[in-house]
Amino acid sequence: MDVLYFAWVRERIGIPREVVETTAATVADLVAELRVREDRYEAAFVDLTALRVAVDQKLTDFDAPLKGVREVAFFPPMTGG
Amino acid sequence: MRISVQEPAFDLGAETASFAAGHRDMGAIVTFTGIVRDLPDDPLQAMEIEHYPGMTEAALREIAQDAMTRWSLGDALVIHRFGRLVPGEMIMMVATASRHRKDAFEAAEYLMDYLKSRAPFWKREITAKSTDWVAARAEDEDALKWW
Numbered sequence: 001m002d003v004l005y006f007a008w009v010r011e012r013i014g015i016p017r018e019v020v021e022t023t024a025a026t027v028a029d030l031v032a033e034l035r036v037r038e039d040r041y042e043a044a045f046v047d048l049t050a051l052r053v054a055v056d057q058k059l060t061d062f063d064a065p066l067k068g069v070r071e072v073a074f075f076p077p078m079t080g081g
Numbered sequence: 082m083r084i085s086v087q088e089p090a091f092d093l094g095a096e097t098a099s100f101a102a103g104h105r106d107m108g109a110i111v112t113f114t115g116i117v118r119d120l121p122d123d124p125l126q127a128m129e130i131e132h133y134p135g136m137t138e139a140a141l142r143e144i145a146q147d148a149m150t151r152w153s154l155g156d157a158l159v160i161h162r163f164g165r166l167v168p169g170e171m172i173m174m175v176a177t178a179s180r181h182r183k184d185a186f187e188a189a190e191y192l193m194d195y196l197k198s199r200a201p202f203w204k205r206e207i208t209a210k211s212t213d214w215v216a217a218r219a220e221d222e223d224a225l226k227w228w
Contacts, residue, residue: 004133006131006133006201006203007131007203007205007214008214054133054136054201057133057135057136057139058136059140059199073133073136073201075133075201075203076203076214076217077198077216077217077222078197078198078199078200078201078202078203078217079197079202079203079204079214079215079216079217080161080173080196080197080198080200080201080202080204081115081172081173081193081196081197081202
């Protein structure tokens with residue numbers, strides 16, 4: 001699936017998007033897989049309360065299932081307006 | 082209803098006039114405009130706004146649709162810019178049209194409260210001393226509970 005990063009999450013991980021091969025059942029499982037990959041992922045995901053997630057471009061939470069999902073995005077709380 | 086996520090500047094007067102035209106049954110038009118504010122102690126060189134193409138438009142459309150359902154609105158407009166802006170530049174505007182002013186005022190405030198915390202935009206402030214992502218404010222999240 002496509003995994004996208006925005007704002008300081010993108011900066012910490014160093015790339016805006018990547019394709020991740022995963023069998024993770026939920027967003028939280030995917031985060032756990034990414035965190036053990038490299039320090040830059042750990043740095044981005046160290047505090048999940050500071051992060052928001054969208055699945056297929058819909059805001060959701062870390063319990064959201066990933067079955068059939070094409071795109072997951074991680075980012076800090078939004079600051080529009 | 083019109084949603085525009087765009088890099089170029091918009092013309093507030095022309096957008097407002099165009100929005101107001103053709104609504105003969107609407108007695109009230111409310112507009113709000115957000116402007117890049119300079120920082121008092123550390124002058125702002127620029128504000129950079131990042132967004133999530135695709136999701137941004139869909140999120141704004143959903144918020145505007147909610148407002149149209151919740152209040153008696155004849156129309157709604159949301160324009161939000163991204164990219165690099167300097168102090169004094171307009172970041173975004175909303176406009177609402179209703180038969181009577183209360184619906185238009187309330188719906189405009191609702192649109193603002195929701196798009197601040199639920200539309201995928203992130204602001205970064207660039208000064209001579211630093212470059213910092215703007216932190217979300219707890220008050221902005223709390224504002225949603227009021228609705």
